Amino acid sequence: xxxxxALLLRPGLKSRATYGRxxxxxxxxxxxxxxxxxxxxxxxFNPGRSRGSSVGSWAFLLxxxxxxxxxxxxHGVQAAHIEDLWWLMFWVxxxxxxxxxxxxxxxxTRRPRESGPPGAIPPERHARMSRVVAGAVGVTVLVxxxxxxASVSTGRAIESLRTSKAITVKLTGHQWWWEVEYKDPVPxxxxxxxxxxxxxxxxxxxxxxxxxxxIHSFWVxxxxxxxxxxxxxxxxxxxxxxxxxxxxxxxxxxxxxxxAHMGLLVIADPPARYAAWYAGQLQTPPPPTNAxxxxxxxxxxxxxxxxxxxxxxxxxxxxxxxxxxxIASRRTIAAATLPNTPGNLGGWIVDxxxxxxxxxxxxxSLASEDLQAVLAxxxxxx
Ligand code: CUA
Numbered sequence: 001x002x003x004x005x006a007l008l009l010r011p012g013l014k015s016r017a018t019y020g021r022x023x024x025x026x027x028x029x030x031x032x033x034x035x036x037x038x039x040x041x042x043x044x045f046n047p048g049r050s051r052g053s054s055v056g057s058w059a060f061l062l063x064x065x066x067x068x069x070x071x072x073x074x075h076g077v078q079a080a081h082i083e084d085l086w087w088l089m090f091w092v093x094x095x096x097x098x099x100x101x102x103x104x105x106x107x108x109t110r111r112p113r114e115s116g117p118p119g120a121i122p123p124e125r126h127a128r129m130s131r132v133v134a135g136a137v138g139v140t141v142l143v144x145x146x147x148x149x150a151s152v153s154t155g156r157a158i159e160s161l162r163t164s165k166a167i168t169v170k171l172t173g174h175q176w177w178w179e180v181e182y183k184d185p186v187p188x189x190x191x192x193x194x195x196x197x198x199x200x201x202x203x204x205x206x207x208x209x210x211x212x213x214x215i216h217s218f219w220v221x222x223x224x225x226x227x228x229x230x231x232x233x234x235x236x237x238x239x240x241x242x243x244x245x246x247x248x249x250x251x252x253x254x255x256x257x258x259x260a261h262m263g264l265l266v267i268a269d270p271p272a273r274y275a276a277w278y279a280g281q282l283q284t285p286p287p288p289t290n291a292x293x294x295x296x297x298x299x300x301x302x303x304x305x306x307x308x309x310x311x312x313x314x315x316x317x318x319x320x321x322x323x324x325x326x327i328a329s330r331r332t333i334a335a336a337t338l339p340n341t342p343g344n345l346g347g348w349i350v351d352x353x354x355x356x357x358x359x360x361x362x363x364x365s366l367a368s369e370d371l372q373a374v375l376a377x378x379x380x381x382x
Contacts, residue, residue: 069248076223078158161238173216173229176262177335194322200274217253241268257358263336284313296377
């Protein structure tokens with residue numbers, strides 16, 4: 001039955017591309033026309049989305065976050081505990097609702113007794129009603145205690161992941177992107193990235209949470225519940241993915257104009273692949289090997305890019321925006337708003353305010369050749 005309900009709640013893979021649009025700036029510049037077009041949507045990164053659907057035509061009524069990144073499809077031990085609690089509450093509340101509706105129906109349809117004066121209740125009936133009310137109060141208290149006990153034990157279970165040898169990731173919320181720093185006592189071993197967290201599958205990971213501006217909330221439904229990122233206050237959450245996969249995360253606290261475009265990906269790799277990814281992130285990108293890449297790097301270092309973004313080994317050392325040292329290794333840009341393709345990246349550089357109005361990245365009217373060089377250079381930053 002539980003599986004049937006889960007199937008029923010799964011959407012029909014028909015969610016509309018809410019943030020995919022051609023890049024107007026690039027069309028004006030006649031750049032990469034053949035490579036542009038409508039970008040694919042975030043469901044491309046959601047492994048669970050490809051599973052079959054039993055819903056069909058009314059799936060559009062469901063919010064498009066139900067699916068691969070759903071609290072009802074846990075891929076981590078903590079999300080599984082939360083799902084168990086969710087189903088317990090669902091069935092208990094459903095039973096209570098049915099019981100109340102049945103009692104209401106009986107009360108409405110029952111014929112009033114005609115013996116005795118109006119409003120008078122015979123003593124034996126009064127005693128029976130008292131017993132019924134007392135019984136209902138007793139059942140209510142019992143049900144509330146069962147839910148309280150289940151809730152407390154779920155809270156204890158999801159807090160029990162701690163281990164002294166876990167990887168620590170510091171996650172800082174910005175309007176509207178996620179700064180990611182892998183902590184390490186050795187400064188040379190610290191990795192900086194953005195909007196994507198790689199973790200080793202099957203291992204607990206400690207995520208330290210902070211905010212640079214307003215309150216945000218970190219939520220990866222398939223792995224855990226929500227935890228707020230509060231300015232001036234650090235908190236932490238422990239996550240674990242039971243198996244490799246890509247899990248969509250969100251900001252779950254209204255934090256301004258582009259709150260809905262503040263996504264992130266948690267990518268759980270097999271431990272060996274995670275180690276290889278980490279080693280790659282520690283590398284400083286090699287110097288450009290041809291004239292096009294050299295020109296791209298020059299433009300990045302001289303244009304406003306360098307003021308806000310950091311690229312290891314170059315003069316770009318800004319800290320206001322995401323670190324771009326290995327941007328080509330990331331799957332998305334603009335906080336999981338667009339897939340990381342040359343067309344989308346070009347559109348973002350030229351006209352970020354159309355894609356994500358109100359974000360802090362200004363428009364950049366680069367000459368077509370400079371834009372191509374910048375894109376080639378950024379594409380080389382694996
Ligand atoms: Cu950050 Cu909503």
